[in-house]
Amino acid sequence: MPGRPPDLRRPGVSRRNFLQGSSVAAGSLGLAVGEARAQGPAMSAEARTIEMRVNGKTRHVSVEPRTTLVEALRDGLGMTGTKIGCNQGQCGACTVLLNGSRVNSCLALAVMAEGGEVVTVEGLADPDGTLHPMQTAFAENDAFQCGYCTPGQILSAIACIEEGHAGDEAEIREYMSGNLCRCGAYPNIVAAIVQVRDGMEG
Amino acid sequence: MKRFAYTRARTLADAVEAAGAEDARIIAGGTTMVDLMKIGVVEPDALVDITGLGELRGHELGTDTLRLGALATMANVADDPAVVRAFPALTESLWKAASPQLRNAATLGGNILQRTRCPYFRDTAFAQCNKRVPGSGCAALDGGETTIHAILGGSDACVAMYPGDFAQVLVAFDAEVETRGPGGTRRIPFAELHLLPGDAPHRETVLEPGEIVTAIEVRRIPAMARSHYLKARDRESYAFASASAAVGLEMDGDTVRDVRIGLGGVAAVPWRARAAEESLRGGPLTEETAREAGRIAFADAVPLEGSAYKIPLGADVVAGALLTAKSRPGGE
Numbered sequence A: 001m002p003g004r005p006p007d008l009r010r011p012g013v014s015r016r017n018f019l020q021g022s023s024v025a026a027g028s029l030g031l032a033v034g035e036a037r038a039q040g041p042a043m044s045a046e047a048r049t050i051e052m053r054v055n056g057k058t059r060h061v062s063v064e065p066r067t068t069l070v071e072a073l074r075d076g077l078g079m080t081g082t083k084i085g086c087n088q089g090q091c092g093a094c095t096v097l098l099n100g101s102r103v104n105s106c107l108a109l110a111v112m113a114e115g116g117e118v119v120t121v122e123g124l125a126d127p128d129g130t131l132h133p134m135q136t137a138f139a140e141n142d143a144f145q146c147g148y149c150t151p152g153q154i155l156s157a158i159a160c161i162e163e164g165h166a167g168d169e170a171e172i173r174e175y176m177s178g179n180l181c182r183c184g185a186y187p188n189i190v191a192a193i194v195q196v197r198d199g200m201e202g
Numbered sequence B: 001m002k003r004f005a006y007t008r009a010r011t012l013a014d015a016v017e018a019a020g021a022e023d024a025r026i027i028a029g030g031t032t033m034v035d036l037m038k039i040g041v042v043e044p045d046a047l048v049d050i051t052g053l054g055e056l057r058g059h060e061l062g063t064d065t066l067r068l069g070a071l072a073t074m075a076n077v078a079d080d081p082a083v084v085r086a087f088p089a090l091t092e093s094l095w096k097a098a099s100p101q102l103r104n105a106a107t108l109g110g111n112i113l114q115r116t117r118c119p120y121f122r123d124t125a126f127a128q129c130n131k132r133v134p135g136s137g138c139a140a141l142d143g144g145e146t147t148i149h150a151i152l153g154g155s156d157a158c159v160a161m162y163p164g165d166f167a168q169v170l171v172a173f174d175a176e177v178e179t180r181g182p183g184g185t186r187r188i189p190f191a192e193l194h195l196l197p198g199d200a201p202h203r204e205t206v207l208e209p210g211e212i213v214t215a216i217e218v219r220r221i222p223a224m225a226r227s228h229y230l231k232a233r234d235r236e237s238y239a240f241a242s243a244s245a246a247v248g249l250e251m252d253g254d255t256v257r258d259v260r261i262g263l264g265g266v267a268a269v270p271w272r273a274r275a276a277e278e279s280l281r282g283g284p285l286t287e288e289t290a291r292e293a294g295r296i297a298f299a300d301a302v303p304l305e306g307s308a309y310k311i312p313l314g315a316d317v318v319a320g321a322l323l324t325a326k327s328r329p330g331g332e
Helices: A032-036 A069-076 A133-140 A150-162 A169-175 A186-201 B012-019 B033-038 B074-078 B081-086 B088-095 B100-105 B166-172 B274-280 B287-297 B310-327
Strands: A048-054 A057-063 A095-098 A101-104 A117-119 B005-008 B024-027 B046-049 B059-061 B065-069 B176-181 B184-189 B212-219 B227-232 B243-252 B255-264
Touching (some): A057 A069, A069 A095, A095 A150, A101 B100, A133 A150, A133 A186, A150 A186, A150 B100, A169 A186, B012 B024, B012 B176, B012 B212, B024 B033, B059 B081, B074 B088, B074 B100, B081 B088, B088 B227, B088 B243, B166 B227, B166 B255, B243 B310, B255 B274, B255 B287, B255 B310, B274 B287, B287 B310
Parallel strands (some): A048 A117, B024 B046
Antiparallel strands (some): A048 A057, A095 A117, B059 B065, B065 B212, B176 B184, B176 B212, B227 B243, B243 B255
């Protein structure tokens, strides 16, 4: 069992922030991200440097318009924790939190994430190396075999609880369906999520 | 991915102008566009990012209408408890589509314009695809794999299926699409947005160059409360529909006063099963009449060898959706 209460309040992760924009009149809600990034060279295919907050730190990275977010993280910033699997948004290996929501970073253009807040698997452990409770739970439940899909599974698992979609095992399976594991570690992944969910209640 | 110029629109007027350029495309959630650009199916010279346009965000459930901003995400709307209560079929169609990651990124404006999953459209190794390369032929009709193709609305040039879920609800409930283009703003009945393939399957909608979907509006009617979206697919979750039905019912005692049936997974465009609706209106809804409506919905189907299974499956899905909708509390 986790030795400390789970803390899901990581950079860019705020409870229920996926509800932003719901039930408000169209036009009344402008996310700061959209406004802050209104400047920039018009109509250019050239590489340029953009700024993002990655795991709580301001980072600059050179990207072309066609550079995807996962490529900017891996090739531009050397953060290879986020994996490229299918590269078509189908397997979930590239899952990161972008402005608090889990997304497929292989289908996000880095230029469109300019000014945004990204959380990757590298941002989950504490600076002293203490693992995030979900990382601990994955280890304790053998929730990985080859480990390739694990970073995306863990980010998605954290988001699954944050979104309030970890009610029972059927709901967990439904809301983890965007993350494929070819080893078939699903029962253990579900067990890890249940463990962290119940740890939050205790 | 081919290189392209990128610009972020600051105003809707800027976006309309930039998107009107030849080989320019609009991008918002990017879940379809980036995918198709990676596999070389769509190769624009310029992308116009409209995600900074605040007036296209959000959604509002009013007394008379549900208004959905074009930039509202699938997840935003699917998880709104007020919409879940008021309009089950609409939220079910959203959360049964795609994966959580995709629903967080994909916008409703983009969703209704998503492209077919026909393997010959998506694989540029095939020379023949009238939708991708006008006049090149149709590999599916030339003896190809046809298990996910349209049995309603196809033509001799194209049997590609419209793959979405949300659109089936919009077509069943007479939604309207609001757009801004070079000619100003206009409202398009949802049923008129998508074009049947005919002999020009590369023309998929009535939108003109530079015309941007800004909102989707659905008038609130009693049949919304008693609605259901039933989706049959190859696996439990995260798969496209083999056959689906969006239905809504308004009952007057035991008599059907209003009924709406949209079909998915089976047609070239979002499909309204009007003859099936007509068979039920003014009569009782029983398992027998529901099954008869299912059969009528597919009376005009033109199956290919691989897609014939969709006829009995689709009829069952229609009947099942109607009976589930009937069992729902109908009060507002």
